[in-house]
Amino acid sequence: EVQLVESGGGLVQPGGSLKLSCEASGLNFNGFALHWVRQVSGKGLEWVGRIRSTSHNYATTYTASLKGRFTISRDDSKNTAYLQMNGLKTDDTAVYYCSAYEDEWSGTTYYYQTAVWGTGTTVTVSS
Amino acid sequence: DIQMTQSPSSLSASVGDRVTITCRASQGVSTYLAWFQQKPGKAPKSLIYAVSNLQSGVPSKFSGSGSGTHFTLTINSLQPEDSATYYCHQYHTFPYTFGQGTKLEIK
Numbered sequence: 001e002v003q004l005v006e007s008g009g010g011l012v013q014p015g016g017s018l019k020l021s022c023e024a025s026g027l028n029f030n031g032f033a034l035h036w037v038r039q040v041s042g043k044g045l046e047w048v049g050r051i052r053s054t055s056h057n058y059a060t061t062y063t064a065s066l067k068g069r070f071t072i073s074r075d076d077s078k079n080t081a082y083l084q085m086n087g088l089k090t091d092d093t094a095v096y097y098c099s100a101y102e103d104e105w106s107g108t109t110y111y112y113q114t115a116v117w118g119t120g121t122t123v124t125v126s127s
Numbered sequence: 128d129i130q131m132t133q134s135p136s137s138l139s140a141s142v143g144d145r146v147t148i149t150c151r152a153s154q155g156v157s158t159y160l161a162w163f164q165q166k167p168g169k170a171p172k173s174l175i176y177a178v179s180n181l182q183s184g185v186p187s188k189f190s191g192s193g194s195g196t197h198f199t200l201t202i203n204s205l206q207p208e209d210s211a212t213y214y215c216h217q218y219h220t221f222p223y224t225f226g227q228g229t230k231l232e233i234k
Contacts, residue, residue, distance in 0.1 A: 035223075037171075045163075045171065045214055047223040063222035064128075097170055109158045111218055112176035119170050 002026035002116055004098050009121030012088055020083040020121055022098030027116065030054060033103040034074060034081035038094040039120075048072075048096070051081060053103040088125045095120040129154050131215055133226035141234045144205045148229045150198040150215035159219035162191055162200045165228075166211045174213075175200065207233050 008020040022034060033056075036048040049062035051072040060072050069088075074081040081098060100116040130153040140146050150160070158178045163171040173182045175191040178198060188203040202209055210233045215226040 044227045045165075045216075045225040047225065049222075061221050109177040110180075111159075112161045112173065113180065113182075115161075115173035115176070115182060117170045117172070 004100060004116055004118035006096060006098055006118045006121035009096065009123045011124045011126065013127050014088060014090060014125055016088050016125070017084070017086045018088065018123060020085070020096055020098075020123070022081040022083075022118055024079045024081075024100060024116075027100065029079040029100075030076050031103055032100040032116075033106055034072070035099045035101065036070075036072060036081075036083050037097045037099060038092075039097070040091075040094045046094075048083070052106065056103060056106070085123070088123075090125050093123060093125045095122050128222055129156060129217055129220050129224050131217055131224050131226035133213075133215055133229045135229060136227065137230040137232070139232040139234055140205050142205055142207065145201065145203045146205065146231065148200045148202075148213055148215075148231075150193075150200070150226050152196045152198075152217055154220070155195045156217040156219035158194055159217055160191075160193065160198050161216045161218065162189075163214045163216060163225075164211045165214065171214065202231075205233055209233060 005023050012018050033052045035050040038046050052059045071084040097120045098118045102114045105111045132151045134149045160178045162175040165171045179191045190201045212228045212230045214228050
């Protein structure tokens with residue numbers, strides 16, 4: 001069964017840090033780009049960023065407002081991607097999802113033909 | 128950033144009805160357009176990619192069309208399980224962006 005499982009969410013104080021994990025199984029992790037998307041409770045979806053595969057030098061792209069505070073990385077030997085979040089603000093409170101797409105299709109309209117999503121992990125930033 | 132605007136924001140329809148949700152992009156996104164379905168407390172589920180291509184396992188009652196800046200999602204023969212929020216999503220230009228969502232209620 002193909003699946004992604006996020007972990008690492010929890011309660012953190014403003015200004016603190018948290019590192020989320022996204023562990024994959026049932027897919028050729030090395031060939032997939034990993035994206036992070038977040039959702040504030042009761043609100044819409046916000047794309048956070050992505051990391052490409054080793055074939056594309058693990059290139060990362062972020063939404064501008066989060067760049068500098070959030071960093072995406074991956075460890076292919078563990079089939080796991082990470083989202084390091086620093087300088088957390090109350091506005092960062094959300095459910096964080098990871099999703100995977102076949103990297104070879106990146107830049108084409110068929111990029112999303114294979115879409116795998118995790119079930120999400122909740123981050124609460126509060127004092 | 129490319130703004131994706133969906134209409135309506137919410138709608139109510141009866142079992143057996145057909146509904147259409149519209150998504151407009153502030154700039155052209157060619158055919159780099161996907162639709163997601165999200166039920167309460169669940170992760171988004173990919174329905175359609177590249178405007179009109181159904182994901183594996185998605186019933187043919189769902190269909191998408193459009194190009195450039197104007198897109199539609201049509202759902203035929205509504206059933207209670209279609210009650211959800213639907214999001215359009217462009218993956219043409221970074222940062223990728225989503226519409227604000229359309230909440231569909233089945234009466």
